[in-house]
Amino acid sequence: MSTRxxxxxxxxxxxxxPDMVVDGADIARERCPNVDFLFVGDEQxxxxxxxxxxALKAISQVRHTADVVAMDAKPSVALRSGRGSSMxxxxxxxxxxxxxxxxxxxxTGALMAMAKFVLKTLPGIDRPAIAxxxxxxxxxxxxxxxxxxxxCDADNLVQFAVLGTVxxxxxxxxLEPTxxxxxVGSEEQKGHEAIRTAASALRATPLARNFHGFVEGTDIAAGTVDVVVTDGFTGNVALxxxxxTGKLFGEFLRRTFQSSLLAKLGYLLARTAFNKLRQRMDPRRYNGAMFLGLQGVCVKSHGGTDGLGFANAICVAVDLVQHGFNEKIRKELALLQESLQAASAAASGSDPQAVAQ
Amino acid sequence: MSTRxxxxxxxxxxxxxPDMVVDGADIARERCPNVDFLFVGDEQxxxxxxxxxxALKAISQVRHTADVVAMDAKPSVALRSGRGSSMxxxxxxxxxxxxxxxxxxxxTGALMAMAKFVLKTLPGIDRPAIAxxxxxxxxxxxxxxxxxxxxCDADNLVQFAVLGTVxxxxxxxxLEPTxxxxxVGSEEQKGHEAIRTAASALRATPLARNFHGFVEGTDIAAGTVDVVVTDGFTGNVALxxxxxTGKLFGEFLRRTFQSSLLAKLGYLLARTAFNKLRQRMDPRRYNGAMFLGLQGVCVKSHGGTDGLGFANAICVAVDLVQHGFNEKIRKELALLQESLQAASAAASGSDPQAVAQ
Incomplete structure (x- = not known):
């Protein structure tokens, strides 16, 4: 018997x-055969x-509550007064x-505040991050x-690099994500202090071999690195x-194909190819922002998504659990701590390796 | 006789x-009939x-110097040792x-440092900005x-709002740019202190009537406002x-049109329409970053551009001069100072209006 x-x-x-949540679970059920669900919310x-x-009902359990966190509630308020909420x-x-x-x-803010309060952060992580x-x-x-x-300070950024790598x-x-x-530039002297300190710190960790250095905004879509680390303000704006920009381009594309009879005809011919592109760029494919660094797996789906998007968020959550994400994080963080301690010991002249010999 | x-x-x-600079001037010459040029650099x-x-030669003068600021020179070094450079x-x-x-x-960094040092900032502007x-x-x-x-602090952001508006x-x-x-969100409590203080400050200025409030990254391409104000780190990353993302989309589009025979045929039909789109999105159309807030007009062209892109940068410079950009800025800044003083006087209970009566 396999564990569910x-x-x-x-x-x-x-x-x-709740419609799209139930829809999403029904789609995810077919993709991830060993999963069952606990729905929390309005039972009826x-x-x-x-x-x-x-088929979904057979693998589902429902826990009733009438209380819901409002989409515009302040995180602190939700934390205080939302103890009975579905979230x-x-x-x-x-x-x-x-x-x-x-x-x-x-x-999102309420989910992060509650998840942090209830699940706590992993040892070695000061603040969880959204990825x-x-x-x-x-x-x-x-x-x-x-x-x-x-x-974010330099320590936060180094911890984010560990979380992102795993x-x-x-x-x-x-295997070895960069x-x-x-x-704002790739040269060493660029940027503010936290980021430059984080760069030096990363070079003293086991992550150094995969650390590419600074990247710019253009490098994100270029795929220059596998893990882009930044503070939450810049990351939110960049995302x-x-x-x-993607939406703008999509709209210009639509207008272009409708701008003349020939263009319309061209679209008819290229339609199959464009449907593939649409699937590739479908925001629902990228639905599911992960809260990393918590003692538990928590995935935030986009608020406006549909069942297909929600199913993707569920599958990301399943992936993280099945691949032992948090166990790997714990191991990497332990290695990181060791190397940072060794580096600081070496810097202060009492290299533990040297002493041991 | 018109002034040139x-x-x-x-x-x-x-x-x-210097090839693309001379090319650019030659293209700009046709677009802006009353312009002549002073080329600074290697005379030969x-x-x-x-x-x-x-035709270009007839309206050009050349000032020789063999000294050039290296593309990777630190701004401080360029400022100290580049006094004889073409820049x-x-x-x-x-x-x-x-x-x-x-x-x-x-x-860019050297140009900003030199322009700030030589031209100085306008009264009421603490720091120039790149737009x-x-x-x-x-x-x-x-x-x-x-x-x-x-x-950037709140004052810088308010000054940027004035510069961007003009x-x-x-x-x-x-007439009335928003x-x-x-x-990271449109709600009032979002973001860090500088940005929230700037928002309150803007509401006490004559710009208040056109101040939309906070916008998010998606709002840039959506065209929610005409002027997007941010600090240089966030702005650089966002740009x-x-x-x-635009390049990524362009590449996906290219691959899509080449992915099948039908798609290729579709492209042939829609080609004229796509050439228009390409012109609309041509990065050279958007070439020319303006250094705003200086006592003089300084435009930075993209380093890798060609003659057409450089011509666009020249035309932006001409536009700014011909429309009296800096004179307008001076006026707006004077109005801003007045309203800020009035607001602070009103706040401290000694309303100058009331005293005058």
Missing amino acids: LRIALDAMGGDHA RINALLDARP RLAIDAVASGEAASVVSAGN SMLPTMRGDCVMLDLGANLE FAQTVLGL IGLLN KTAEG | LRIALDAMGGDHA RINALLDARP RLAIDAVASGEAASVVSAGN SMLPTMRGDCVMLDLGANLE FAQTVLGL IGLLN KTAEG
Whole structure:
């Protein structure tokens, strides 16, 4: 008998909840055969949706609560007064071991605050980060932080590099993912202090061999590195700028194909090829921002997504659990601590290696 | 007799200088009939290029120097030891009143340091900013700062809003350009302190009526506002991320059209329409980053551009001079100072209006 993996779902989070949550679970069910679900939210509405999906119903459990975190609630308020909310109870299910991970399309700030409070950060991680995958010329890359920490010091950035590396190994399947620190230029003297200190610090860790140095905004889509590390303010702006530019380009493409009879005809011929491109660039493919650095797997789906997008977020959560993401993080962090201690000991003249000999 | 406008050109700056500088001037000459040029650089090479272009030669003067600022020189080094460089002498020509503006495709940091040192900032401006135009769903917008100031306080951001507004009025021809502060969310409590203070400060100025509030990365390409204000680190990353995403999309488009025989045929039919799109998105159309806030007009061309791109940078410089950009800035800054003083006097209970009555 194979062990089944239980995923807790905040059934009430997101613009089209609970419908798209149940839809998403139904799609994910077919892709990940060993998964079952714990839906948290309005029992009556969820059950009505499950009744129409017997195969899903058979692997689902529902936990009722009428309380929901509002999409525009302040994180601090949600944390204080949302103890009975669908979001909070779904996170609690991970903390208690009932579920292996949690997926929510609700309020990002509230989810981060609750997840951090309930699950706590991993040893060696000061602050969790939000990470996501992005399309590049050379496959996908991962970028973090995307908004959990607006201001970051050098230590935070080094920790993000560890988190991002293990994520790229686990989800992108890369053996030795390369790392870049997002900056305004690639030269060593560029950028502000935190980023330059982080670059020196990274060179003294086991990650040094895969550390590419500074990268610029153009390098993200160029796929220059597999892991793009940055503070949450810059990362959030960069991610959304890329999204906006993609939409602009898509709109210009649409207008171009409609601008003349010949162009319309051209579209008819190239349609199959363009459908493939559309699939490749589908934002739903990149749905699922991971909260990394917590003692538990928590995935945030885009609030406006549909069932297909939500299913992708669920599958990312399943991937992270099945590949032992957090166990790998723990190991890498232990190695990092060792090397940092060795470096600082060496710097102060008491090299532990030398003493041992 | 109409007055002619003289533009000083750093003939040695950029990857393909001096050829593309002379090419660019030749293209700009046809577009802007009342302009003549002062080329600064290697006399022999420039004259050889001018000899082949008699019409350009007739409106050009050459100032010789063998000294060139290296593309990778540190700004501080260039400032100290580049006093005889083509870049510096071209800026000097603006300071002395010989030229109305300067255009260079050389080292950005060195150009900013020299321009600031030689031309000085306008009264009321603490730091100059780099601005550029970007394509959006609703025409072009202007974004600043793009890298001159990695860290900015609230005062800097408010001054950038003034600079950007007058730029949008002058170059984009908008009567009442709307302003947005780039942030990680549109809600009032979002973002770090400098940006929130800047938002409150802007609401107390004459710019308040056009101040849209916070905008996100997606809003840049959406064209939500005409002027996007941000610090130089974020702005630089956002601009380059948009550039990179545009390139990625272009590459995917190319691959899509080549992916099958039908798609290739489709491209042949839609080619005319796509050539228009290509022209619309041509990075050379957006060449010319303006250094705003200086007592003189200084335009930075992309280092890797060709003659057409350089001509666009020249035309932006001409536009700024002909529309009295700096005079407008002076007026707006005076109004801003007045309203800020009135606001602070009102806040301290000694309303000058009330006293006067």
